[in-house]
Amino acid sequence: MQIALAQLPGIEGNIEANLDAALSTLERHGDQVSLVVFPETHLSGFAEQDHVDDRALALDGPEVARLIQASRDHDCALAIGLLERAADGVYNTTLLITPEDGIALTYRKTHLWPDERELVGLGQRIGVTRWRGLTLGLMICYDIEFPETARALGALGTDLMLVTNGNMDPYGPVHARAAQARAQDNQCFVAMANRCGEGAGLTFAGHSAAYSPLGETLFEADRDAGVHLVSLDLELLNRARRDYDYLADRRVSLDLQRDDDSRGPGFRLI
Amino acid sequence: MQIALAQLPGIEGNIEANLDAALSTLERHGDQVSLVVFPETHLSGFAEQDHVDDRALALDGPEVARLIQASRDHDCALAIGLLERAADGVYNTTLLITPEDGIALTYRKTHLWPDERELVGLGQRIGVTRWRGLTLGLMICYDIEFPETARALGALGTDLMLVTNGNMDPYGPVHARAAQARAQDNQCFVAMANRCGEGAGLTFAGHSAAYSPLGETLFEADRDAGVHLVSLDLELLNRARRDYDYLADRRVSLDLQRDDDSRGPGFRLI
Numbered sequence: 001m002q003i004a005l006a007q008l009p010g011i012e013g014n015i016e017a018n019l020d021a022a023l024s025t026l027e028r029h030g031d032q033v034s035l036v037v038f039p040e041t042h043l044s045g046f047a048e049q050d051h052v053d054d055r056a057l058a059l060d061g062p063e064v065a066r067l068i069q070a071s072r073d074h075d076c077a078l079a080i081g082l083l084e085r086a087a088d089g090v091y092n093t094t095l096l097i098t099p100e101d102g103i104a105l106t107y108r109k110t111h112l113w114p115d116e117r118e119l120v121g122l123g124q125r126i127g128v129t130r131w132r133g134l135t136l137g138l139m140i141c142y143d144i145e146f147p148e149t150a151r152a153l154g155a156l157g158t159d160l161m162l163v164t165n166g167n168m169d170p171y172g173p174v175h176a177r178a179a180q181a182r183a184q185d186n187q188c189f190v191a192m193a194n195r196c197g198e199g200a201g202l203t204f205a206g207h208s209a210a211y212s213p214l215g216e217t218l219f220e221a222d223r224d225a226g227v228h229l230v231s232l233d234l235e236l237l238n239r240a241r242r243d244y245d246y247l248a249d250r251r252v253s254l255d256l257q258r259d260d261d262s263r264g265p266g267f268r269l270i
Numbered sequence: 271m272q273i274a275l276a277q278l279p280g281i282e283g284n285i286e287a288n289l290d291a292a293l294s295t296l297e298r299h300g301d302q303v304s305l306v307v308f309p310e311t312h313l314s315g316f317a318e319q320d321h322v323d324d325r326a327l328a329l330d331g332p333e334v335a336r337l338i339q340a341s342r343d344h345d346c347a348l349a350i351g352l353l354e355r356a357a358d359g360v361y362n363t364t365l366l367i368t369p370e371d372g373i374a375l376t377y378r379k380t381h382l383w384p385d386e387r388e389l390v391g392l393g394q395r396i397g398v399t400r401w402r403g404l405t406l407g408l409m410i411c412y413d414i415e416f417p418e419t420a421r422a423l424g425a426l427g428t429d430l431m432l433v434t435n436g437n438m439d440p441y442g443p444v445h446a447r448a449a450q451a452r453a454q455d456n457q458c459f460v461a462m463a464n465r466c467g468e469g470a471g472l473t474f475a476g477h478s479a480a481y482s483p484l485g486e487t488l489f490e491a492d493r494d495a496g497v498h499l500v501s502l503d504l505e506l507l508n509r510a511r512r513d514y515d516y517l518a519d520r521r522v523s524l525d526l527q528r529d530d531d532s533r534g535p536g537f538r539l540i
Contacts, residue, residue, distance in 0.1 A: 111519060
């Protein structure tokens with residue numbers, strides 16, 4: 001399976017430019033790969049004081065519709081972050097968009113970074129969906145620093161964790177170590193696309209990466225903007241679990257409440 | 271704080287030689303360091319088919335008594351593995367021995383490697399103890415491949431996780447990644463002493479290591495036998511938790527039952 005990590009800069013609040021960058025990435029690479037991962041809140045830029053509502057997008061609005069159309073045009077799925085305008089507030093959300101289903105999975109960040117806790121709502125569900133024989137799960141930035149987030153996805157059978165990332169200096173190595181461990185711990189692939197360049201007063205760390213179910217580094221980007229194609233050998237999913245199976249061997253469960261929906265199994269945070 | 275990682279070979283069933291190696295390590299280095307970490311089941315060697323009872327040691331027997339005396343003589347704590355002969359069977363156990371208390375903490379491996387499941391009993395408790403201002407916790411080999419084991423120790427306030435390891439080829443890199451992530455995830459030190467050389471039909475991977483509460487590698491050994499002194503800057507415990515505190519920020523708890531005893535707080539596995 002061929003995927004792309006779109007390590008792009010973003011512009012806070014310039015939704016048109018951010019959307020154009022995503023569409024042009026799909027235009028250039030969508031026919032070569034099955035799936036493209038974009039950074040955290042790529043469409044909106046980050047929420048900042050006095051700039052939350054004006055950057056938020058409705059999931060049934062024209063921007064998401066254009067991405068769904070591009071997904072169909074190129075037969076290519078994508079994971080992309082945005083600020084989601086919902087009935088009860090704004091969320092830091094990542095969408096999995098597939099050619100078959102449009103929005104196949106919606107995930108609201110469950111572990112908010114200190115700066116954003118006053119700005120956006122807290123996600124309460126961790127869920128997965130099946131797509132073309134694989135179980136896919138989503139995480140956003142700070143989520144991956146907690147082994148529990150990935151373990152919840154692992155317990156739901158995730159084969160490929162997609163991380164929309166907005167990680168800044170000096171935390172690049174922290175996310176590399178975390179993402180690699182999450183792949184190894186759950187014997188699944190992790191594909192993480194980080195933002196690069198500057199914005200919201202931060203310098204983003206780049207270093208988008210992919211890790212195998214054996215915990216090995218498949219690819220690691222530098223700090224510059226670029227779209228990186230990575231090949232995932234799906235046979236490694238079986239190979240990783242052949243001699244020992246962490247999910248079967250673990251002794252301690254997570255304190256979560258099962259919460260399946262029409263898209264697939266999930267957990268509700270208690 | 272100065273510690274030592276005793277990366278030693280062991281001999282299955284040759285308790286006298288294994289004990290001598292431990293005592294001579296304490297003799298040579300015990301006055302220079304506060305604590306020495308030895309490998310998994312160092313005193314006994316590994317349990318093997320038809321060689322379980324004959325390698326098991328009573329905790330109130332003469333071998334442990336000699337280690338307690340050496341700990342007092344050198345004012346040096348130690349974490350050391352053995353096969354423990356208990357009333358209800360044999361366990362893969364690690365002892366924390368301190369000059370003040372003798373056996374300050376007993377930990378029975380909670381995640382048994384496939385080969386040993388028919389040979390030894392399964393540990394049911396994860397606990398910690400306070401020693402000279404630090405909270406110490408123990409893990410044994412395969413335990414560290416599960417983020418839950420370390421998280422349980424982290425939730426009990428562990429500052430320094432001591433790993434008695436018996437990791438073999440080709441899994442050296444797996445344990446390096448796991449141990450490093452456990453330090454970062456729980457913003458604490460991890461000190462891991464692995465066996466080296468050959469035994470029980472295996473080649474042990476060495477690569478004993480120590481990681482900081484920031485997740486950084488403080489030290490990593492090669493594959494050869496050696497006692498490695500590592501300095502732990504305890505101020506890093508505060509520095510790691512200054513900007514964000516994972517234990518405070520985590521959203522998902524472990525499904526464990528609190529089980530404190532006279533040595534300190536703990537969890538019972540459910």
